[in-house]
Each structure stands twice: as C-alpha cells, then as structure tokens.
Amino acid sequence: MKFAVVVFPGSNCDHDAYYAAKHVLGQDAEFVWHKDSSLGGADVVILPGGFAHGDYLRTGAIARFSPVMRAVKAFAESGGPVLGICNGFQVLLEAGLLPGAMLRNRSVKFQCEHVHIRVEQTDTPFTAACRPGQVLRIPIAHGEGNYYAEPDVIERLEKNRQVVFRYVTAAGAVKPEANPNGSASNIAGLCNERRNVVGLMPHPERACELAVGSADGLVLFESVLKAVTQGAFLGAEASPKATVTAR
Amino acid sequence: MRARVFVTLKPSVFDPQGTTVSDALHTLGYANVKDVRQGKYFELEIDAPTADEARKVAAEAADKLLANPVIESYRIEVEEAR
C-alpha cells in the first residue's frame, strides 16, 4: 500500500508521517510537493502537520490554493482516504473538505503535551482497527486547535456521527478539564459525510513507538491499511487509486 | 490607492485573544473596559484607476483569502492616494 505525504512549504511533520508509514508500518510512502498536480498513484493521502506558509494570515489559509489541493479534492471525492493531521486538518477546513474553522487555543498559547482522545466512530478508514470508545494517549502540538462551528453545524456533525475523536480524561470521560484548547464539544477530530476524509489536531504519527512516549497512534495507520486492503469505509466506490490528476 | 481591510470575528464566535487582552486590562486596573475583541487589519496598496475598482479588488482578496467566512466578517475602506 502506498501513502502520499503532501509537502507544503512550511510543513514540518512531513518526515514524521513518512517515517511512521514507511518505517514503522512498513508500507510504501512518497512525498508529494505542493506544486505537483498528481498524487502518484497513492492509496492514502496524508496532509501533515507543520506551519504551511508560516501559518501567516490563518492556519491553512494559503495552502488551500496549492495546485496539489485540486488532486486531493478529486481523490477525496472519489472516496480515497485522506488524513489531515494538525496543520493538515486546518488545511482541510480552509479548503472546505471538512466543515468548521480553528480559533486560537483558549490559553492563547502554543501547547505541546500528551492528551487523551476517545475514538467515537470506528467506521472510518482511519479508525477501522480501533475498538469503539478506545482511549488513545497521543500528543498535541498546536496554537490554534480550538475547533469552532456554528451550533447547527455541530448538531449536524453529531447527528451524522462525524465526530471521530474527542478529548477525554485518561478514564475516557468527556470533561471540560480534559479539553486542552477549548474546542466545541471537546472535538479533537472529525470526518466528512462520506467518512473517507478525516482530520484531527493530535499527532498520531508522533505516537507510533513506545520509545518516543506512546504507540497509541499507530492504530490509525493500521486502520487505513486494513481499510484499503479490505476496501472498506472508502465512501461509495471502493478503493480508488489516486490516479486522479487535476486538470 | 490604499484599501484598508478590517477582519473581525463574528459576534457569535468566542475570541480567546480578545478575552485575554480584556483580562489583562482588568488586572492593570481598567475595570471600565467592558469588552475587547481582537481582529486583523490589512493595508493593501492597490494599483487601480478608481476607488471603486480598488474596493472591488480588496473585496475579492478578502473573500478569497483575508477572511474566513465561517468565523469572520470584514469591512473595507478605500483612501485615494495621498
């Protein structure tokens, strides 16, 4: 299976995502430069963390205009699994592939620390190998992870079961004190209606080996491996190859 | 021509930065500052024949890039070159 890791100018977790896919999971992985218009036949696309275009103006605001985003959109529309991590999540929001927007953390400070998130949905390509309600210990590292959407949008997200990850206590309870950044309904990650595009603020790629503090994030990578090899949870048409090239 | 674009969070959106500023002002003793909202401010130097033309360019820039309609709204002022 092949991962495409998109590199925007200013991406800085691109190597980490690549390393997790290639060296921990043992799959194929390739970097795709943001000016490329093709995803090179990948089965999964990762928009990694970092500070695309310095995060100047707004996180993800400029990156959404990169040529590669047309290919990512087309890939997503054909049901391909797309994962946005941290900055990648912010890009997905700005690009309209996921609903809502990010505000500054409630603390107004950058926060880097391990948090607990609960897997709310297991019928997405990135949670297919999780147990329902599984609590993962995964780091966050962001200054703008305070997820916001209008109340009716949040309601719709809940109704459609699009909230995929929520910040919780170590015991798995949704509590205000478990919410590191003030995000609405403790939302840490969500998916689109079709469920093949997932974005989350925590960094699963930083939690793939015990040596670096936690291996809980690996399950997201294992999930997509399972989903792609079994052709599950990829939207309507099963397992499209990322051969879609933008015009 | 210079266009000024003011981008502010919509009233319904919580403003962590404004709240922090307001808390800090209270700590400094400014109890009469009831509320603070923080936004962004852009000065665009635009090569346009008329103020209307400049405003149009600024509005497009704001729609596409400077403001995020999910959380923000904007206002534009145009000033003829001095």
Added chain:
Amino acid sequence: MRARVFVTLKPSVFDPQGTTVSDALHTLGYANVKDVRQGKYFELEIDAPTADEARKVAAEAADKLLANPVIESYRIEVEEAR
C-alpha cells in the same frame, strides 16, 4: 463607547506576514496589489462619560498592552455608542 485601535508595524519594520499574504495574492493573479502590511485591530467597549475619556483609556491600553512601542505604532478612533 466603542474605541477602535489599529496597531501597525512601523514602516521600517519587516512584515513577513504581509509579505507572505502579498505573495499569495500575486499567485492568485492579483498583480495589481503592490504591497500588503498586516496589523492588529481591537474593538474596545469602554464605559466612559465622554469620547475624550474613552480615547484616553484606549490610548493607555494601547501604550501598555495592545501595541509594542519598539516595533509598532497605533491609531485610535472613538465612536459614540450606537
């Protein structure tokens, strides 16, 4: 009373954000946007009897907190409550 405070980088100070926004606008085809400077914008709701009084509070807030005098300057506008 509402005071608006516009904080801008002093002209000699490098503005990487403005430069990046301007580059992005060029990429989007807005070649006629010659220059972009990004600043901050605050709206302060102030409980003050007169506009002058509100301006004074806003100026103090700007001096102490909203603007960094080493690299920024600011401008204030006061608007009577609507």
Added chain:
Amino acid sequence: MTIDDTVLDRHGVTREEYQRILEMLGREPSLTELGIFSVMWSEHCSYKSSRVHLKTLPTTGTRVLQGPGENAGAVDIGDGLAAVFKIESHNHPSFIEPYQGAATGVGGIIRDIFTMGARPIALLNSLRFGPLEDPLVRRTFEGVVAGIAGYGNSIGIPTVGGEIGFDESYTGNPLVNVFCLGIARADEIIKGVASGTGNAVYYVGAKTGRDGIHGATMASAEFDEKTEEKRPAVQVGDPFMEKLLLEACLDVIKSDALIGIQDMGAAGLTCSTCEMGSRGGAGIEIDVSLVPQRETGMTPYEIMLSESQERMLLVVKQGRESEVERIFEKWDLHAVRIGQVTTGGRMKVRNRGDLVADIPTTALTDEAPVYRRPMEKPAYLAEAQKLSLAALGAPSSPSEVFARLLATPEIASKRWVYRQYDHMVRTNTLVFPGMGAGVVRVKGTGRALALSVDCNARFVYLDPRAGAQLAVAEASRNVACAGGLPIGATNCLNFANPQRPEIMWQFGQAVEGMGAACRALDLPITGGNVSLYNETDGRGILPTPVLGVVGLIEDATKVVRRVFQSDGDVVILLGENHNELGGSEYLKVMHGLIRGLPPALDLAREAALQRVLVEGAAKGLIRSAHDCAEGGLAVTLAECCFDTDLGAETDVAAVPAEGSFGDIATLFGESASRVVVSVAANRTAELIALASAAGVPATPIGRVGGDRIRMSIAGRRVIDEPLRDAERIWSTAIDRHFEPKRAIA
C-alpha cells in the same frame, strides 16, 4: 563626511584602533569602510577582549571533526555521522524586544548549524531573568519564551531541554542563550570558505532592510538611558523563510555544487564576505546594488551593515550556477549572483561599479585588534566568600525550607515554559524536557545523544574559577545521568563590561577553570560564543558561563530518566554529602544571600562518577538517575518522585555542621558530584561493586514506594509530605505568576 571623534565614538572605534585602520589601508577610510571595520572589530565579531583567554581552552580530541573557527563545531558519533552543535547568545536584542530578540536568536543559531551541511534536530535554551515578581520581568519572560516557541516550533526543530535562572542582576539584562544540534554525514561537512578565482558569489534569502544596523556594535555596548536613541530597527524573524532556506540549502549542499556557504548573522553581509574570503585565502568582490533590497534608497553603508535575518552567502563551483539556482527556485527562493571570488585577498565592495570599499580581508579578521585587558581581583570577593551561619539565627524547620524551595522559580517545574515548545516534532525525542537531559535518537543508527546546558552563576560569582568548573561538571554529569558519554562541549560566556578589570578577572578565572575541568573530563570545546557588556547603568550580571554538553548513548534503548521507575527499587546516593551551604539556593531563598564558597569539586572523582553512570546505564543497572543540584538532596529526592505515582522513604547520615545547621546542610547543601539513582533490589550489589571499583562512594539510602516523600537523618524523620502536595507546590510555582487575575464582575 569627514571622520572625526564624534563619528569614531558613534562607531565605537577608539583612536588607537583608528590609527591601525589608517596604517592598514595606507589612507583614510571611507565612511562605508569605517562602518565595516567598526562591526568587524567590535567585541561581538572580533572577540578582542576574550581571544587570548579562549586560546587556552582544550579544543582537540579523537572525536573532534571541527573545532572553533567555523560556524559550528562537530564531533564524530560513529557510522560516518557527525554531531554539529553550538550555542549563541541573543541577550541584548531580547532585552529590547523580547519576542523578536529571542526568535531571531533561535533563527541565528539554526543557520549556523545547517550552514555546516547538518540537519538541525534539537534545540535547547539557557535563560536568565530578574525576579518574576516584577511585572516588566514577567513581560520579558513571557515574550522570550513565546519568541523561542514561535520560531523553533514553526521551523519544526524540537526544543528538548534547557535551564532557567533568576536573579536581580538580570532584571535589566536578561540572558537568552540558544543551543542547536544537527546531524551531518562526516564527509559532507561544508565550511564557510571562498576560493577559486572566478567562482560566483550568491546571495539568497530574505531581502535586505535597514534592520539591526549596528547590531554587532550594540551587542558590544552597555545599556544606559541613551540607548533609546541608538536603537536600530528591530530585526523581525521570519521562520517560514528560514524553513525554506534550511531545506533549500541542505539540498544545494547535497548537490556538491558549493565551495562554501555562510549565513549572514551579526554584521551581515560584511562579516560573511570577509570571513569567507579570509578563511579561503581569497579575495571577494561584490556589488551592493545587486543585493535584493526591501527598502528604497539604501546606501552601501546600510546594505553592508544590515542585520536582516534569514540570508545566506554562497560560493558556487563554476559551471554549476544554474543547477543551484534551480534548487532554490523549487523553494520559491531566488539566488542572486552579487559578485565573485578574486585573487589578492581583498574585499572589494562596489556600488553600480564604483568602488566603495577595498580592504584586505585579513585586516578585518585575523588581524583585528586583540586586547590583553587588565584584570584585578574584585573587592567584593573577600567579603562575599565569608559565611557565618551562626549570624543567621536559628534555621527554619526542614519541612518549611523544603516547601519554600520547591516554590522558588529556580527550582520549580519549568513546564509552563516547555509546554509552549514543540519538543516532539521529528519523532526523535526520547527524553522530554523536565525529565533530565534532553535525549534525541539518531534515526538510522541505534544511538542517541543526550544534551544539557547548565551554569550555576552564584557559584561563579563567589569563585569564578571553581564556579566554571562546577558548570562543566554539572552539564556533563547531566548527560552522564541519561547514560551519555560526554564527547563534546560548547560554551556561551555571559559577562559584564570587560573594560572593568574585576570583570575581566572573573572572565579570565572562569575560562581557566573551564579549561581545567574540560581537560580533566576529557571534554573538548568545539566552539562557543562570548557575550560581554551585559550591564545596565553600571550594574553587571552575575558572571554566567553556560556550558552545553553533548553525550553519546551507544544503545538508544538504554536511556535513563530522572524519575523513579518501580515500587521497591533501592535508592542509592552516588557521591558524598559535605557540610556545604555556600552559594546555595537555600541561602538565597531563606536568607536573601549569595555568600560563602561554592562546593568543592574533585575533578578526578567527578570523572569517576560519570564513568559509573555511563557504564551503569549501558549495563541496564541504573533505572533512574538525577543529579543533585539546586536545593540539594531533599529537592533532588522529591524531583525523582514528581511526575510519577511513586513516593520514597529515605534515610541519610548527618553531616557535621556549624551549630543548628546540621539538618539544613544535610538536606539542602549543594555538594558537587552527587547523583541519586534507583536500582532494582536484586541488582544493588552489582551497582555498588561497579561504583566501588571506580572509587565512587555508593550508599543505599532507602526505597521507592508509598505516596509520601519521607526523609530521615540517622533515624530521625525530618521531612514527611504527601507526594501530591509537594508536587503541587513545585508544579504550579511558575504558573502562579501568570494566571490572569479576573476582575470581579
């Protein structure tokens, strides 16, 4: 403009120095030339006061691949790889504008590392501030931390450790020292040289503005109320630009198309051109009108002296120019050819063809003035070294002292700070900040590197020679605690005005002590930085020679952390307690004193201790290790419990001490060369045997377990606190200063 005394003063050039300029040129300099001389001969660039002393430091060793003189030092870490590292100060700019000053300090040291062809993988910082009770200090503190975070986080290099100290003397002179380490292939290290007549000189990166003009001279002048006028346009960092430069430069260096490369740091274009020329024994000729400019109407003087950030100078091999240009284009950077390498060893600057400066490169570098400034033992010393405990009255109870010390920002958890630093990006960080020396693995090898920066400035103040030795010992002991064999060091020497003989004496003594300690510990110094004139209105900082040490861990799976690991493990004290309270945090916090003599240090014993630590870690004997530093044994034991659910019960022998201070000295004295380790009960004998073979005292002092921190002295219980209560004090002491005080609605 004619060059008169006022002009010379404004440039910080003395009459004697001006005479030398006249002799070297054989004519009067132009104003541009004077500007060039003034920045290159400034303390910051020329090391004119410090050079004679620095020459005495040990800089060689079997692992040293690059000693001082290049942009950074390098040591061999096996597998054909090199660790490239250095520390730099950005003290003065951080005082003027904390956020940008600290941010650009991070940017500067990162450039020094990737300029060598190394990919930066870790940052640390050593900070000093005034007391946090002062609102202006808090603002500086907040700004500096946010600036370090703002730059390091966005460029994607983890900040894995550091240290922070507080003292009144830093109120008007905060210290911001940043350490960066990168990894390069040993045979791909590239240098800052220009050679090969006709090779093109390229400029790449941010455009040049008027920022920081005279930054280098300013970094070499003290502050006073007139500094306001001397304020240059503050340099603003652009981490996004630097990220592009970093990636592009590493690509270009890999392409093997370069002769040399150097960043434009202090003294900007001037420094990079003449240093590259001088190192390569070549001349260099550039035309400033070709330099990309951000502002209009800039003069050659301004362009040459600008300290705009994120700029690099490259010398490209003939015929490879378009290849280099293409690599930069990929990253949206435009490399601009601004000149070429010439014969004759002169730096020639033109403006649209007109010659505006023509100076032998060596006049600006190797032949810059060197001073052997007068030194004199300071008057304060004799008095400050006297300590009479009896005069202090009866001491407070151990548990009260314990609580006070845990709450002092110097000792308290620095989580408030490092939580703002991305310390995990690149997924190499094995030991996070707050868990001891920072440890990063080197992917593709089984190895890891332990990194620590340390200095106890109170000790240096009380005895600069001994204090500097203690700083070396502490930094290398910290990496040894993690299991790292100390293999290289860098230093950042922060002192006040060297023109005062007593400051120069402090400096000379500290360098001597540092050299002696490094020799004894077999620790070469491969580079560093000197920051002088750290004083405001005649009030100097405590002398603060910060040491950064790199330790090599052969087996990354054998890393040791600060905290206890398992219930029932045996707690062992390596080293001995002495009756030493001089310069302690206890005296500072409880009595407001910096007095007495710093703890004695036996370098041979220290070396033996560190060998035991490294070997004990490699054998998997040591399960946790924490060095006894500020706050002594009591604080160290508590810190071994914090961030775990494990308390401990310990008993130590009393040290004989003056009057009623026995318990205080036992618990809070800061004797050197002591480490608290924990060992599985069934391997205790093995560790003790290892230690005694090395001549290191190893005393079992208790057990890990329970939910209290309990300490006894020879059977008498002196401290007995619930772990969670003690931890709360320690973990919230800094946060408390920054909680918003919400107004009553």
